[in-house]
């Protein structure tokens with residue numbers, strides 16, 4: 001197994017590429033993206049928006065394996081999948097959030113409990129909502145950046161090794177066994193054994209529902225099932241709760257900064 005990690009592309013260039021590709025993979029529109037150099041980096045040795053494009057992890061793997069040719073990439077990059085579409089289901093990520101009122105209407109479901117969150121506002125352009133935390137580390141969070149909804153996700157294995165990290169819809173690092181699909185309005189991340197690590201349903205425009213999940217860190221963790229959220233260690237179960245006006249949903253151990261937290265476990 002190898003960690004797929006890219007060179008540092010300047011943020012300004014990434015933004016330009018994301019905007020050009022309409023916030024999704026040029027082939028399938030999947031909003032969780034990786035950046036791809038059309039002419040390989042080792043040949044050009046420079047990052048330029050014109051030579052970069054957005055691919056999802058699946059299409060990126062196909063390109064790397066040569067199952068999608070470079071000519072197809074060049075052709076598709078001229079007419080990205082999401083171009084000209086105002087809205088399609090998987091656009092919930094990258095979905096436009098126009099103002100504070102839109103943010104206030106967002107409801108985040110975890111198993112069958114619901115959180116109406118009060119996002120932490122860093123500036124008029126960046127908001128943060130963190131449904132799940134362990135020992136001060138957000139495992140899943142949503143940000144509103146530049147008026148769009150983004151996913152933050154950090155998955156660890158039982159040895160505390162990061163196996164997948166997504167920051168603002170960008171797959172920053174991953175082990176190569178992941179299957180990340182975004183079909184209809186459902187994001188599913190599973191490994192080769194078909195074990196689901198997370199399943200999130202986006203109901204446009206104001207509902208995000210984490211339906212299934214297996215999230216762990218520091219040997220602590222949560223199992224999210226349709227009927228309840230269960231802690232791995234001491235089997236504490238949550239179901240059918242509603243919480244209002246917190247920046248963090250459920251936390252075990254420390255919480256980051258001075259954010260308000262709905263449920264705090266030892």
Ligand SMILES: [Zn+2]
Pocket residue numbers: 025026027028029030055056057058059060
């Ligand atoms: Zn794709």
